[in-house]
Amino acid sequence: xxxxxxxxxxxxxxxxxxxxxxxxxxxxxxxxxxxxxxxxxxxxxxxxxxxxxxxxxxxxxxxxxxxxxxxxxxxxxxxxxxxxxxxxxxxxxxxxxxxxxxxxxxxxxxxxxxxxxxxxxxxxxxxxxxxxxxxxxxxxxxxxxxxxxxxxxxxxxxxxxxxxxxxxxxxxxxxxxxxxxxxxxxxxxxxxxxxxxxxxxxxxxxxxxxxxxxxxxxxxxxxxxxxxxxxxxxxxxxxxxxxxxxxxxxxxxxxxxxxxxxxxxxxxxxxxxxxxxxxxxxxxxxxxxxxxxxxxxxxxxxxxxxxxxxxxxxxxxxxxxxxxxxxxxxxxxxxxxxxxxxxxxxxxxxxxxxxxxxxxxxxxxxxxxxxxxxxxxxxxxxxxxxxxxxxxxxxxxxxxxxxxxxxxxxxx
Numbered sequence: 021x022x023x024x025x026x027x028x029x030x031x032x033x034x035x036x037x038x039x040x041x042x043x044x045x046x047x048x049x050x051x052x053x054x055x056x057x058x059x060x061x062x063x064x065x066x067x068x069x070x071x072x073x074x075x076x077x078x079x080x081x082x083x084x085x086x087x088x089x090x091x092x093x094x095x096x097x098x099x100x101x102x103x104x105x106x107x108x109x110x111x112x113x114x115x116x117x118x119x120x121x122x123x124x125x126x127x128x129x130x131x132x133x134x135x136x137x138x139x140x141x142x143x144x145x146x147x148x149x150x151x152x153x154x155x156x157x158x159x160x161x162x163x164x165x166x167x168x169x170x171x172x173x174x175x176x177x178x179x180x181x182x183x184x185x186x187x188x189x190x191x192x193x194x195x196x197x198x199x200x201x202x203x204x205x206x207x208x209x210x211x212x213x214x215x216x217x218x219x220x221x222x223x224x225x226x227x228x229x230x231x232x233x234x235x236x237x238x239x240x241x242x243x244x245x246x247x248x249x250x251x252x253x254x255x256x257x258x259x260x261x262x263x264x265x266x267x268x269x270x271x272x273x274x275x276x277x278x279x280x281x282x283x284x285x286x287x288x289x290x291x292x293x294x295x296x297x298x299x300x301x302x303x304x305x306x307x308x309x310x311x312x313x314x315x316x317x318x319x320x321x322x323x324x325x326x327x328x329x330x331x332x333x334x335x336x337x338x339x340x341x342x343x344x345x346x347x348x349x350x351x352x353x354x355x356x357x358x359x360x361x362x363x364x365x366x367x368x369x370x371x372x373x374x375x376x377x378x379x380x381x382x383x384x385x386x387x388x389x390x391x392x393x394x395x396x397x398x399x400x401x402x403x404x405x406x407x408x409x410x411x412x413x414x415x416x417x418x419x420x421x422x423x424x425x426x427x428x429x430x431x432x
Contacts, residue, residue: 057142065189066090074098074129077142080111080158085189088118091202097129097143101136102158102212108184110214112159112222115201116189117166117229125206127238127423133161134210146425150211152265152289156245159222160212165201166194167231169253170276170301170308177229180252182222192228197255199231206238208425213245213267221246224266230256232279240424241266247297248286251277258282264426265289269297269329270318276301276335278309284316285416287431294326295343300333300358310335310367317415319432320346322378326353327387333358335367342415344376344408351389352399360392373403374414 063081069090072078074097081103086092102111115121125131134140135157140147164180169192171178176193183190209224216222224241229252236258241248248263253275259282263270270286286295295318301308313336318327320343327343327350354363362368375384384403385396406412421427
């Protein structure tokens with residue numbers, strides 16, 4: 021991979037403000053780890069192993085890239101803030117192929133990625149000035165691995181969305197199913213998803229070709245302007261995921277993702293897209309694989325967006341799903357002839373769904389969109405209508421999300 025490097029600056033300040041823009045005294049320390057109580061500005065490619073500590077706040081000034089062969093360790097309780105910047109100047113943390121991120125937080129000390137505009141301070145788990153309505157204030161977190169993907173032309177690798185094509189990083193995909201990009205656990209990603217071009221935004225957490233050797237567990241994404249979490253191929257298993265108030269889809273999987281997603285909660289907001297947007301493979305049948313989602317809860321927020329959209333020949337098993345607080349237009353769409361064929365052939369299947377019907381909808385099948393006549397029973401045979409979420413026997417275990425900002429704000 022072609023390399024480039026931009027300066028890494030450590031700036032010490034008397035107080036932990038929310039922005040470094042007013043500090044004109046210049047750097048007083050060249051120690052990458054800084055001293056206690058510093059605001060430490062990072063940019064460019066990290067070419068050596070680093071540890072970011074909870075005593076400081078780290079600011080992403082543009083793209084910060086964990087290079088191939090480099091490990092970035094972020095201690096529990098650390099706060100990372102993304103600078104403002106439009107389009108190609110958007111800030112983001114990117115783990116390139118062959119790099120590793122060890123961001124292993126805890127329930128009591130989660131690692132928080134947020135905007136520079138957030139007034140959260142060292143030792144806190146929430147600021148006071150931003151709400152779930154504040155989205156698109158910075159980029160997000162992007163992890164790129166070498167696990168298989170399925171793209172047009174059966175190419176082995178591709179350039180991830182959210183990174184301009186002319187950048188010397190951003191490739192993902194390969195032939196290593198057990199590829200290891202590190203540990204990402206007890207992470208809260210807030211107020212991101214800035215647009216870098218038309219129909220090209222950064223997701224809260226983007227997983228491109230991430231392999232099964234990577235740990236993705238206890239992740240929260242709040243107020244992202246684009247999708248909450250998106251899997252582009254890869255084999256990584258992901259568990260205990262919460263997405264709240266995002267501007268597009270909650271969980272989005274593409275390009276023959278083939279892992280298992282377990283225990284997920286999507287809380288839709290006023291501008292959300294689909295709770296689930298799941299696409300099939302883009303390449304040939306030789307690259308097709310299926311994935312599984314178990315124990316998922318979708319809270320519709322009473323808005324008109326879709327509950328789920330299954331597209332492009334999706335191959336998946338969707339089990340133990342609870343849906344409630346949806347509107348009469350919150351449909352479950354099986355989109356296109358290829359998806360309908362997989363549905364009819366049992367390679368796209370539903371098992372143990374429970375739905376609280378919205379006012380004006382008499383039967384669960386009325387929520388099904390685009391399924392050919394005669395296939396509705398494949399859906400309704402596996403759906404139970406319940407009167408209240410209190411009566412549910414399926415869905416996510418919400419107790420594991422007590423550490424999240426969503427829980428603190430009584431979002432569910």
